[in-house]
Amino acid sequence: MGGVESGEVGPPRGLPLHDLGGQSGYGPVPYQVDEPAFHADWERRVFGLMGQALRRSATRPGEFRYAIERLAATDYFDHGYYGRWEAAFEVVLEEYGVIPRGAVDQRLDAPDGTGPSARVRGVIERDPDALPPDRPTPAPQGRTVRRALSDRPRFAPGDRVVARPGPADGGHTRLAGYVVGRRGTVVRLHPAEVLPDSSAHDLGERPQHVYCVAYDSAELWGPDAESATIHIDLYESYLDADQDQEEQ
Amino acid sequence: MSEHDHHDEHDDHHDPRSPRVRVEALEDLLVEAGIVDRARMDATIERYEHDIGPMIGARLVARAWVDPDFRQRLLEDADGLIADEGIAGAEMEHIEIKANEPGVHNVVVCTLCSCYPWALLGLPPNWYKSPEYRARVVREPRTVLAEMGLQLDDDTELRVWDSSSETRFMVLPERPTGTEGLSEEQLAELVSRDAMIGVARAADPTP
Numbered sequence: 139m140g141g142v143e144s145g146e147v148g149p150p151r152g153l154p155l156h157d158l159g160g161q162s163g164y165g166p167v168p169y170q171v172d173e174p175a176f177h178a179d180w181e182r183r184v185f186g187l188m189g190q191a192l193r194r195s196a197t198r199p200g201e202f203r204y205a206i207e208r209l210a211a212t213d214y215f216d217h218g219y220y221g222r223w224e225a226a227f228e229v230v231l232e233e234y235g236v237i238p239r240g241a242v243d244q245r246l247d248a249p250d251g252t253g254p255s256a257r258v259r260g261v262i263e264r265d266p267d268a269l270p271p272d273r274p275t276p277a278p279q280g281r282t283v284r285r286a287l288s289d290r291p292r293f294a295p296g297d298r299v300v301a302r303p304g305p306a307d308g309g310h311t312r313l314a315g316y317v318v319g320r321r322g323t324v325v326r327l328h329p330a331e332v333l334p335d336s337s338a339h340d341l342g343e344r345p346q347h348v349y350c351v352a353y354d355s356a357e358l359w360g361p362d363a364e365s366a367t368i369h370i371d372l373y374e375s376y377l378d379a380d381q382d383q384e385e386q
Numbered sequence: 387m388s389e390h391d392h393h394d395e396h397d398d399h400h401d402p403r404s405p406r407v408r409v410e411a412l413e414d415l416l417v418e419a420g421i422v423d424r425a426r427m428d429a430t431i432e433r434y435e436h437d438i439g440p441m442i443g444a445r446l447v448a449r450a451w452v453d454p455d456f457r458q459r460l461l462e463d464a465d466g467l468i469a470d471e472g473i474a475g476a477e478m479e480h481i482e483i484k485a486n487e488p489g490v491h492n493v494v495v496c497t498l499c500s501c502y503p504w505a506l507l508g509l510p511p512n513w514y515k516s517p518e519y520r521a522r523v524v525r526e527p528r529t530v531l532a533e534m535g536l537q538l539d540d541d542t543e544l545r546v547w548d549s550s551s552e553t554r555f556m557v558l559p560e561r562p563t564g565t566e567g568l569s570e571e572q573l574a575e576l577v578s579r580d581a582m583i584g585v586a587r588a589a590d591p592t593p
Contacts, residue, residue: 364528367544
């Protein structure tokens with residue numbers, strides 16, 4: 139855990155590898171004007187598998203993203219976005235028993251443990267008490283993560299909020315480390331959604347109101363920051379009211 | 387940790403660690419097991435390579451430039467408008483359009499993964515999914531945009547949108563000057579994907 143120490147600039151140390159917002163050490167964006175969607179035919183094949191391969195595995199909200207996040211750094215970074223997808227397909231298809239363990243290695247006559255499954259982190263057992271309580275909502279129409287919550291939202295546009303540190307258990311969350319402990323302002327509400335921190339771990343939907351929260355760049359990166367407002371979407375269970383604000 | 391994969395293009399056709407080789411084996415396995423139908427797979431790829439792309443977003447932008455009521459609805463109720471337009475696809479639980487105006491510029495990112503409004507813009511370019519863009523555009527957005535060729539005035543307000551829920555964002559660029567006589571179709575041709583992500587402006591008309 140360990141919140142943000144005052145005066146420290148940038149995201150907290152020790153964030154998971156995919157939590158990249160504000161991380162230092164990265165160079166120029168590999169920008170190409172009008173870059174094509176695919177650079178090689180294998181990328182097309184990976185994309186084409188998405189719809190059908192995952193029908194019987196990793197269908198809960200957040201579950202496939204969590205599989206990508208569990209990959210070893212080499213599998214996450216070395217072959218780009220479609221490289222990550224291919225690796226995560228193998229992982230979830232094996233975990234769900236859709237293909238036998240090691241099936242791709244065997245087919246390639248490669249040594250056991252060549253593929254990403256040998257390096258992936260397992261799904262952690264998340265403590266359900268660390269999550270907000272579940273609350274029943276009407277069954278949605280069609281496939282959607284949106285839910286109709288009868289509870290009133292805790293915050294309204296204009297409210298000052300602070301995100302408390304996220305779970306440090308190696309599980310899934312959509313709370314980006316760089317906003318933790320920083321003071322933001324609710325700008326608007328988005329539709330309420332299933333909480334991926336819960337659904338990715340098969341702990342129920344626990345739907346939440348979702349807020350668009352605005353942060354001044356100086357609040358995130360210090361007084362020398364380039365002037366900008368950074369907006370990010372945060373689930374209600376991530377947020378506390380800004381205490382300093384309430385005392386004023 | 388560059389995501390450039392040029393070496394993939396040449397020397398790894400037999401490397402069992404390369405995703406190029408592994409996806410071929412995986413596809414064969416899934417087809418043989420009856421889990422994946424290759425013709426449907428080809429149809430999905432075809433659809434996202436040719437039918438679902440930035441021209442969908444560009445059409446909305448061009449119409450918003452010429453029709454104030456359409457523009458207002460696009461900004462206030464994109465979901466309803468998109469449904470009425472018959473636009474369907476993945477990654478569109480909830481869409482919000484952010485309008486550039488004189489003195490205001492918007493740019494979109496997903497720092498945690500690569501969320502992107504597929505139904506309006508098609509599949510994202512690699513640079514959008516790169517660690518460099520994801521790490522830096524929330525921290526030094528003006529520098530990143532300048533490096534990518536977009537210089538903003540110091541007094542232009544810059545709004546960055548990090549897509550961390552299932553809401554997806556698209557930017558409505560400003561209409562270039564000197565486009566008064568152009569048709570909607572001609573206007574749409576000025577609107578690039580990169581302008582609707584917010585790392586470029588709409589193109590000036592060719593004289």
